[in-house]
Amino acid sequence: MRGMLVFLPLLVLLSACTRTDRAQPVGSQDEQIELEVLSPDSGGEMVLIPGGQFIMGDSSDRPDETPHEVLVGSFYMDKHAVTQELFEKVMGTNPSKLKRAENPVERTQWIDAARFCNKCSELDGLTPCYDPATWKCDFAAGGYRLPTEAEWECACRAGSQTKYFFGDSERDLTAYAWLKPHSRGRTQPVGTKRPNRWGLYDMHGNVWQWCNDYYSESYYEESPRENPRGPATGEQRVLRGGAWSSTADKCRAAYRFKEFPVFSDACFGADSYGFRRVRGAGVSPPTAKPSPQVVVSEPPPGHQEKPAVEPPPEPVAQGKIAASRLKGTIVFVSDRGGDLDIWTMHANARILKQLTRDTHRDADPRFSPDGKRIMYTSLREGFPEIWAMNRDGSQPQRIAEGSQAQWSPDGQSIVFIRDDQTHMRDLGTGNERRITPEAWQRCGVPTWSPDGKQFAVASRHSGDIGIFLLAADGSSHRQLETEEPSCTPQWSPDGQRIIFQTVKGHIHQFYADMESEEQVTFGADIQHDPRYSPDGSMMVFCRAPTLEGPWQLCITDLESDDLDFVQITSEGSNRLPDWDALEE
Incomplete structure (x- = not known):
């Protein structure tokens, strides 16, 4: 990490916990840091992530990874991605394709993750963070939520400033992450690879992890320094960490992926989308200036902003079906004009x-x-x-x-x-x-x-x-x-x-x-x-x-x-x- 971590005293009322203790040193990553562990009544284990400043982003050629200094407060984060066993215990269902209790839950939408956080808050007697009417997050509530991008990257890096939390070597990545082609084509049990030095497992690979933030390619250019929480509005939410099906590049600590909160494949879903919870630790850096709002304009119904696309002519259908039988009109979705729009054509x-x-x-x-x-x-x-x-x-x-x-x-x-x-x-x-x-x-x-x-x-x-x-x-x-x-x-x-x-x-x-x-x-x-x-x-x-x-x-x-x-x-x-x- 560039700069010095600022470690803050903790004054936390842990009404929802059965116990708190000191974590034993974990794994081997040159240096292990002993941090507090929280065991919520709703299940799982959470590690206290110390607040501090770090350089978020990467000096790669990706326009959405502009390096910038960020300061975040302390928070608790799940030691592992939420498992299928825990998800089913709390929600009563398991949407995963590969059903194994010890594997991370997958095929989750952002909405599923937010609902899970609210349910855990209710089970533990905490105030839910998400308003089900709007799904806006109340960061002042005491319950569970999804991490901001800044919190996720801070937790992943664990004090490092390299491509991965352990260094820059893609060859060494398989010791810490399940990724393509070493994942055997599916998710794997959580906690079976080496953790980062703050005791967090699978921060690279296994499943993508939903964050609370809306995605904006240009947000880093205008992000506040203290506790950034992403654009005020948007269409897609951020996922981090890569997955079992990802290449090494997509598992980098700074890599940003995005998806709709309610994605389009309602039937089969994406069997690489998971998440982990966070909860505020009751301490923050000095009050930050208000986050700039990135507003997505809402054109009135029927308003057409994009210029008409002159479609390339489709070839006349060729094949064994007689053209005389191809009658009527077909409506469909296409990206040929740039975005996903509705088109029609003769059969x-x-x-x-x-x-x-x-x-x-x-x-x-x-x-x-x-x-x-x-x-x-x-x-x-x-x-x-x-x-x-x-x-x-x-x-x-x-x-x-x-x-x-x-x-x-x-x-x-x-x-x-x-x-x-x-x-x-x-x-x-x-x-x-x-x-x-x-x-x-x-x-x-x-x-x-x-x-x-x-x-x-x-x-x-x-x-x-x-x-x-x-x-x-x-x-x-x-x-x-x-x-x-x-x-x-x-x-x-x-x-x-x-x-x-x-x-x-x-x-x-x-x-x-x-x-x-x-x-x-x-x-x-x-x-x-x-x-x-x-x-x-x-x-x-x-x-x-x-x-x-x-x-x-x-x-x-x-x-x-x-x-x-x-x-x-x-x-x-x-x-x-x-x-x-x-x-x-």
């Missing part, structure tokens, strides 16, 4: 149009039953809202908080996701009701049966992700007996089939009358987001060589013996299609 890959051009990222477009309106999800300050617009993109209108909305067969209501639960909303009255049992968690991608009598929704409340059918009146529900964990259910127009994607990255079709299942896409790449054609004879879906993309839209003939398919996009990355019979 034969002609007449490409961009519908949204504002500063927000848009997803999940769905045609109304009459084809005149499009419902979609818009990320505002990182949180999803449901919007609707005319078919040509005009008159956008906010409908509700939530995401992944689907129209009812009569177009009078929608079913959607909010706070991991499935809700129904009457568009005329605005009345809402939850339709999934309260115990269900991590629901996603709901859809209405064509006769309006059932909902299909994906949920992981019973362990692996699965598809559940619920009676519209709430009288009953059952799980589809699919061959693999599955998600994104969609009914065929006649209501006799359900198409969905599996955890292995293929698309299957389930026949309701025979309770049978068939695989309808193949190959070593990944296939997601299937939707039936208006007559049910074909489907549109997206495929990519890896989860990182680029994704391209394809159409498969479900009635052909060979399941013939044709690719209809080639520019950018294109996902989340829907298909309507009307043509432009």
Whole structure:
């Protein structure tokens, strides 16, 4: 560390602890520092991190890592990333892909981590830090929260100023971190690598760790010196530390990653996102000047800030499906214009149009039953809202908080996701009701049966992700007996089939009358987001060589013996299609 650490006296009331003691010297990292250990009633162990000043950032060529001096107060931090055992003990669920009690919990969203912190605060008789209405953090509350970026980097460095807390050698990193290619392709039990000299394990690798801060590339240039807490607003939150799937560069102490608080892959999630708690120690450096506020402007509905993108012409669809059969309009999400926006095109890959051009990222477009309106999800300050617009993109209108909305067969209501639960909303009255049992968690991608009598929704409340059918009146529900964990259910127009994607990255079709299942896409790449054609004879879906993309839209003939398919996009990355019979 450049400069001298300022060690402050501790005057802390530890009402939520069963014991406090002195940690025994841990591991071997040239020099071990004995720090206080706190054992909360809610579980886990927390180490007292001494406040002080350090140089945050790195002199790399990354514009978001500008080195600058920071002073932070003392705080307690979890010795390990929150384990699956602890998460399940507190929350009653375990969202992780690889379920092992001693491994870090993963597939968590920022919201999950904030809820966990609040629940631990309640269990320990402390004041929760997060307001569930806004998810703003009250730093003066006595409960648990996520670390600020500055706190996380201070704790990781443990007095060092090198690339990693032990030095600069990537060769030595495997002694301290689970990372690619040494992680065996998955998370590993916490605490099995060497700690830093403050006794913190897995600060490099294993799982990315959520921080409280919003992300801004330029924030370091205007950050206050004392206790910086990140921009006042934003869309994405910061993750730190790298993961089992990361390269050595991304495990650096200064490396900054970002993700939406409620990320888009509601079905399978990212099995590399975890977190650890912090709690203030009751001492701070001198009062800091107010943090500058980075405000994300909110354009009025329909306001278009970005210039129109002149799309490159898509090639006419080529393949074994006759062009004469490719009728109707497909709406989809694409980054070809720079951001994630809503586009439409003819099913034969002609007449490409961009519908949204504002500063927000848009997803999940769905045609109304009459084809005149499009419902979609818009990320505002990182949180999803449901919007609707005319078919040509005009008159956008906010409908509700939530995401992944689907129209009812009569177009009078929608079913959607909010706070991991499935809700129904009457568009005329605005009345809402939850339709999934309260115990269900991590629901996603709901859809209405064509006769309006059932909902299909994906949920992981019973362990692996699965598809559940619920009676519209709430009288009953059952799980589809699919061959693999599955998600994104969609009914065929006649209501006799359900198409969905599996955890292995293929698309299957389930026949309701025979309770049978068939695989309808193949190959070593990944296939997601299937939707039936208006007559049910074909489907549109997206495929990519890896989860990182680029994704391209394809159409498969479900009635052909060979399941013939044709690719209809080639520019950018294109996902989340829907298909309507009307043509432009």
